[in-house]
Amino acid sequence: MTMVEQNTPERNTSEPNILVFLPVLPSGELLGSAAELLGAASALGTPVGVILAPAGKGHAAAEAAGQCGAARVFTAEHKVTGSLLTTPYLEVVAAAWEATGPEAVLVPNDVDGRDIAALLSVRTGSAIASDVVGVHRDEEGVVAHHSVYGSGYTTESAPTHGTLIITLREGAVDDRAPAAEPVVETLELNGAGLDEPPGTAASITEFTESVEASTRPDLRGAKTVVSGGRGLGSKEGFELAGQLADELGAGLGASRAAVDAGYAAHSLQVGQTGVTVTPDLYIALGISGAVQHQAGMQTAKTIVAVNKDPEAPIFDIADFGIVGDAFEVVPQLIETLRAKGQ
Amino acid sequence: MKIVVLVKEVPDSYGERKLNLTTGLAEREASEKVLDEITGRAVEVAVSYAESAQEAEVALLAVGPASAEATLRKTLAMGGDSAHHVVDEGLAGADLTLTAEVIAAALERIGFDLVIAGDVSSDGTGGLIPTMVAQRLGTAHATSLDAVEITDSAVAGERAAYGGTVRVQAPLPAVVSVTERLPDPRFPGFKGIMSAKKKPLETYTLADLGVEAEADVPRSIMLSVSETPARMSGEKITDDGDAGTRLAEYLIQRRLV
Ligand SMILES: Cc1cc2nc3c(=O)[nH]c(=O)nc-3n(C[C@H](O)[C@H](O)[C@H](O)COP(=O)(O)OP(=O)(O)OC[C@H]3O[C@@H](n4cnc5c(N)ncnc54)[C@H](O)[C@@H]3O)c2cc1C
Ligand SMILES: Nc1ncnc2c1ncn2[C@@H]1O[C@H](COP(=O)(O)O)[C@@H](O)[C@H]1O
Numbered sequence: 001m002t003m004v005e006q007n008t009p010e011r012n013t014s015e016p017n018i019l020v021f022l023p024v025l026p027s028g029e030l031l032g033s034a035a036e037l038l039g040a041a042s043a044l045g046t047p048v049g050v051i052l053a054p055a056g057k058g059h060a061a062a063e064a065a066g067q068c069g070a071a072r073v074f075t076a077e078h079k080v081t082g083s084l085l086t087t088p089y090l091e092v093v094a095a096a097w098e099a100t101g102p103e104a105v106l107v108p109n110d111v112d113g114r115d116i117a118a119l120l121s122v123r124t125g126s127a128i129a130s131d132v133v134g135v136h137r138d139e140e141g142v143v144a145h146h147s148v149y150g151s152g153y154t155t156e157s158a159p160t161h162g163t164l165i166i167t168l169r170e171g172a173v174d175d176r177a178p179a180a181e182p183v184v185e186t187l188e189l190n191g192a193g194l195d196e197p198p199g200t201a202a203s204i205t206e207f208t209e210s211v212e213a214s215t216r217p218d219l220r221g222a223k224t225v226v227s228g229g230r231g232l233g234s235k236e237g238f239e240l241a242g243q244l245a246d247e248l249g250a251g252l253g254a255s256r257a258a259v260d261a262g263y264a265a266h267s268l269q270v271g272q273t274g275v276t277v278t279p280d281l282y283i284a285l286g287i288s289g290a291v292q293h294q295a296g297m298q299t300a301k302t303i304v305a306v307n308k309d310p311e312a313p314i315f316d317i318a319d320f321g322i323v324g325d326a327f328e329v330v331p332q333l334i335e336t337l338r339a340k341g342q
Numbered sequence: 343m344k345i346v347v348l349v350k351e352v353p354d355s356y357g358e359r360k361l362n363l364t365t366g367l368a369e370r371e372a373s374e375k376v377l378d379e380i381t382g383r384a385v386e387v388a389v390s391y392a393e394s395a396q397e398a399e400v401a402l403l404a405v406g407p408a409s410a411e412a413t414l415r416k417t418l419a420m421g422g423d424s425a426h427h428v429v430d431e432g433l434a435g436a437d438l439t440l441t442a443e444v445i446a447a448a449l450e451r452i453g454f455d456l457v458i459a460g461d462v463s464s465d466g467t468g469g470l471i472p473t474m475v476a477q478r479l480g481t482a483h484a485t486s487l488d489a490v491e492i493t494d495s496a497v498a499g500e501r502a503a504y505g506g507t508v509r510v511q512a513p514l515p516a517v518v519s520v521t522e523r524l525p526d527p528r529f530p531g532f533k534g535i536m537s538a539k540k541k542p543l544e545t546y547t548l549a550d551l552g553v554e555a556e557a558d559v560p561r562s563i564m565l566s567v568s569e570t571p572a573r574m575s576g577e578k579i580t581d582d583g584d585a586g587t588r589l590a591e592y593l594i595q596r597r598l599v
Contacts, residue, residue, distance in 0.1 A: 025505035080503065085484065085510050086473075109469075111461075111486040111502045118473035118483075121439065127560040128438050130468040143565060149359040149465070155366060155567045162560035167470070202484040202512035205498075209506040224598070248599055266523065272355065272464060273380070273522045281598045292355060298573055302598060304589065310580070317573040320592050324581025332586025337599060340590065 028057030069177020150295030222251030231286020289314025380460030
């Protein structure tokens, strides 16, 4: 790994560097989580973005990171197929670590982010805080907040010493950093061992881009989420939730039972083993509200539930509960909203 | 082929789960202890491969308190051949770095061609241990697989990637973890339960593995723990034919639409 374009202007060295791994899509676009990752970092120190982009897309991604508050960005370019799993990401983050001596490293708590955090922790001998929902600084350094046992408890953790590696739960942090003109530094991934499977790493043999099927807002960041459960009865019935979501400009979610029954895609699952959402408004249709489902949505500001069963546990946490048939309540709701011009 | 499944015991997420507000540790007595749900799927992958393979042996490894032995026995009943249990006072409140070190040390002792774990446990929600273990062992990691194929010399599968899915392949020895999208674990039959009683179960202390819990290396420590106030329920109405309208009014009044 070499640094090609090292321009080092005046930098505020008193503030600690906080490295932030920013994933990009094949289009070169930054993932939606960039703003909150950089927002969380800015509460701790100087946000330094790290980007591995497809060929020719690094610079634009770095600019976009600046818009989200990155003061400095390290970029490298590399292909997905034919490379080693996680290794290219790890090498870029490690090079940025070398160059900045960060006090903390933030990665998204997703499949790749977790692998990066795990490898980096072992390689550098650093402590990890996982599934973090907030951060702050005290006199001793960085403190991570966790929400444990499906939001039942809140805990705070800190490293005994050294850099803290943090996997940040998506949608949990509201802080945003002001836009910045980032200093961009390009890293060259020299291929050393990156393309040839060394026998101790997995390689990526194929990449299938997901076809963007939905024009709806992303579930994780949406202000309003409408979710459907097994109570909607069929794939056709589940469209009721989709209709309401479209009417409200909301993200669409589902319970695990609805996903298992094939009503909805797995990526829509809300809950312990799915996505955690914190919208202003969460509407649950035909969802009983099992604890594993509640784990993913009970921090919503307002919860509305429609369920036929007055005993359904979802009513224990609903701000507005309707004991009734979703197929009667929802069409009337849509009609009334339209009539009132909402 | 020797497969080791990493077996984690967790408090049942269907029941009440409690943290001690002074120590921050799980109150083990507060809830029923069960095999972590996704870990069960990892066991199923191993056992069903062993059934179809020429020569395959499935060992189970758990790091946890004495109670984990019961979970290991139940898991043996699903079809494992032997169980290994690291149990030591020094493990109370172990952070991820210590847990990974202990699991890696135990794996080196037991020996393996393939390690299978769940991707994210229901209590820790860390999803980091399998990759940390692989890195410590210097083997390949292929985690969060939504589909797995095992051969004599390699393991392959599919997993999520930014903007799509990837197919990955790793030479053995390797560490893989699987997601909840894999098939449900089997229920142990009567025969399985009876034979599990006679299967070997070995225990280890930290000293046996040469791991020092108190080593002066960076660890994550808990600073505070508090109970989140329970969420209160609000208005609840029964639909008399106008609930849709009333919901619309509620949402408009609160500027939620
Ligand atoms: C380790 C683990 C992890 C899990 N992770 C998750 C997770 O991430 N997310 C998740 O959702 N679940 C998860 N589950 C599953 C969870 O326990 C429940 O089984 C699931 O949430 C139930 O989904 P549901 O509410 O749609 O179905 P059900 O529990 O079957 O409820 C359907 C509801 O619909 C109501 N209904 C029926 N018809 C109508 C109608 N016409 N109008 C209105 N209401 C109607 C019924 O009264 C009922 O309450 C997990 C389980 C385990 C063990
Ligand atoms: N204490 C443990 N003993 C055995 N396996 C574990 C332990 N902790 C984690 N694992 C394995 O690692 C997976 C992911 O767990 P976690 O990193 O805690 O989310 C689990 O599904 C287990 O397979």
